[in-house]
Amino acid sequence: MELVNETSTPIKQTNFIQDIIDEDMRTNRFDRPVHTRFPPEPNGYLHIGHAKAICVNFGTAAANGGLCNLRFDDTNPTKEDEEYVEAIMEDIRWLGFDWEDRLYFASDYFEQLYQYAVELIKRGKAYVCDLTPEQIKEYRGTLTEPGRESPYRNRSVEENLDLFQRMRNGEFPDGSRVLRARIDMASPNMNMRDPVLYRIMRATHHRTGDKWCIYPMYDYAHPLSDAIEGITHSLCSLEFEDHRPLYNWILEALEIPYPPKQIEFARLNLNYTIASKRKLRRLIDQGILAGWDDPRLVTLRGLRRRGYTPESIVEFCRLVGVSKTNSVHDLAMLEHCVREDLNKRAQRVMAVLRPLKVTIETYPEDLVEEFEIENNPEDPAAGGRKVPFSRVVYIEQDDFMENPPKKFHRLAPGREIRLKGAYYITCREVIKDPVTGEVTELICTHDPASRGGYTSDGRRVLGTSHWVSAAHAIPAEVRLYDKLFTVPDPDRDGDPGAYLNPESMVVLQNCLVEPSLAAAAVGDRFQFLRQGYFCLDPDTTKEKLVFNRIVSLKDTWSKIQKSGG
């Protein structure tokens, strides 16, 4: 019998889009099942905001037994590139979505789109306009004043047909003429003031090469691309709300049967981040960011390299919901999602980020014991592993305090704590650098009766520390990532560079990790006990492991410290 994977079972979410779909299905608005599309322009890398759009489009289709296409909206060759096509497909697959054989390009429809435009002209609904870009702008009017009609608005069908054909033939220079819809220059909706449908632009298209010198505009190509693919619900973001009358006008003017319906929802915004490609590119160019896959970025590539699981991102998108409210979500919610996911799945290991030497003087010099430690207390099936222990170990510098405050639960002079899975140790002597006064080593004793980390006398210890055996530990570099910006709205005055967090990446070179990590592969994720979740970075070499901190564990102690406790 086949197991049903709950997470892969589409669950119908109640949101306003689903309500509309339910109503459309009830009234037989369409002659076909629900069909959506995700329509990226191949002009950049996908980010967390796109992930929401992907989840909404693929998710809505799946929840209704329908299909979702991947369509590249490539109608502007000056801004688009094949490089992004591949990258975008890779990112969508990584998120876990599958468009099967339904990969489309708006550019595949250029000929059909052209023929539709000819039809529009024949119906008197489009005309060739010779106004310059500046004049078009002038004639368009303003938000409060109506526009004026172009002097070319009433050309004959024959003349328009001839001119449009010659635009296609390349008889006119770039920008000299456009094809415009003949709608209403006095419309209060600027989009309806005879919008441009086609422009002359000699640019090599990444797919059609130099075949065309006229290219359709988004407002014209999109509704028709939807219609050609049989899309029922064309889901897009809020700023296209006042384009909807134009979307519908195009479909009506061409009498498209069962026309697709555009529905707008709020895009995903995250605090402490920026989405502006231009501003991010500047930070990359300045060398502040390592590239589009910098682990501090919320690009899908950045999140992937950081170590985020695709499942946690999809879950995040599910949790934020779908509505029409302009909103900014908490980064903490995203972090919650990846913690929740990794808590269930990530193997636990011990890693000491800032090592402090501990010599256990009562422990035999040449003895090495191996302790079996559980891999994941959340998942007994994950089993355990052997971790070697010896006379000299390293613990975290933060796990020792010479003069501990009341609530400090770890090692201090004279105190006994547990080394996870090994022994209780008691601090007998503190060795300091005679010059700096810095604590360089602790001399401890151990209780042989506490083997494995507990005693039969029921005695309690204050706390448990993680450790690595000096003789067995592997050196590693650990990159501690944090928020890229120090304020929730880094673009508040247009220059996010002014709010960079100087601690967004702290590189620790002298970390020591337990020997089992020698077998780790790039991309593997672990919980470093008591510290957080970490992912092996591609910068790893034979000589050196490099880990990225995905997210810290929730840390009650640091809160106590901050609050002055």
Added chain:
RNA sequence: UGGGGAGUAGUGAAAUGGCAUCACCGCAGACUUUGGAUCUGCUUUUCCAGGUUCGAAUCCUGGCUCCCCAGCCA
């Protein structure tokens, strides 16, 4: 000041005339061989003013605030 949208807890999301609910965040406690996880509890919400109604987040009227639109970008 034209048009299109949106206002529910700190952040988001439900409630479709009938007890304002959920998640995250925050706070407190229990438990803990991770100061993790888990469990328990708590604080904080319907933009405003009228009206309809036995009853309004929801319907009506008026106002306020915020977002988007004047690319041959998408």
